[in-house]
Amino acid sequence: MDTTTIVLVLAGIVTLSIAIIVMSQMREKARIERSRKIxxxxxxxxxxxxxxxxxxxxxxxxxxxxxxxxxxxxxxxxxxxxxxxxxxxxxxxxxxxxxxxxxxxxxxxxxxKIDSPEKSAQVKELLQNLFKMIEAMHKSGEINTATAKKNLKYVLFLIHKTHADLHVFQARDYVRQNQIRKAIHAYHLASTEMGKSRDNPLAMKAVKSFRTRIKELEAMNTEGKDQASAESQAKLDREWDTFLHDDEWKKKADYDN
Missing domain, CATH: 1.20.58 (Methane Monooxygenase Hydroxylase; Chain G, domain 1)
Known part of the structure; x- marks a missing residue:
């Protein structure tokens, strides 16, 4: 075998080896990429x-x-x-x-029930993750701008309601303990949270109800007023507990404004 033939054979072996290595690396890269996507x-x-x-x-x-x-x-x-x-x-x-x-x-x-700061924080985190997911769906083209805007706005409203839920729970507890000033403060905080969604008529209806309840608590002096206040509290409790899904509650809000 002459020198030229030996060189060609060696070159062929080297080329084949390189090709095998490259193909192996490409397959491994494709496998890793597929695994990453999965x-x-x-x-x-x-x-x-x-x-x-x-x-x-x-x-x-x-x-x-x-x-x-x-x-x-x-x-x-x-x-x-x-x-x-x-x-x-x-x-x-x-x-x-x-x-x-x-x-x-x-x-x-x-x-x-949102009855502790820990639970309120947990739900808030879940809703924030939902907010990010909707943003990602919009960015990837899975949903259009109108759908994304509508749902992002609603989730932001829910985040505010999470805080209001906690304050309402605390206010109810304070009323049961006859700690009226603390209950009034809790309702003020709930009203402030819902007020952050001023463009949502349902939130504004809740703010109005909280303010009415605050005035009633401030006026609690006689036994008769206490009874009226208890009845009003029960009514507000029922409305708030079905706040997002009760048709009668929603009908009270003017959605055309």
């Missing part, structure tokens, strides 16, 4: 599912529920395209069943 999509699904499961039922209206389901379905479709080993088919079937329940109004979520 992890990201799985995280998107889990976050949407967590928000749907953990946000108290009184905060999630049908629009927000459907947005979360839409996010879950999109994640499932992408995971299926990536041929993930995760139980994507079951996740998607569950999401579609939940979507049907929501549309048919068969998806009652359990209300949760």
């Amino acid at each position: 992890t990201m999509r799985e995280d998107v699904y889990n976050r949407a599912n967590r928000l749907l499961s953990e946000i108290p039922g009184q905060y999630l209206n049908p629009d927000l529920k459907l947005l979360l389901v839409k996010r879950m379905e999109a994640a499932c479709n992408e995971l299926a395209a990536l041929k993930s080993d995760l139980p994507v088919s079951k996740w998607k079937a569950d999401a579609q069943e939940l979507k049907s329940q929501i549309l048919e109004k068969r998806d009652p979520r359990t209300p949760v």
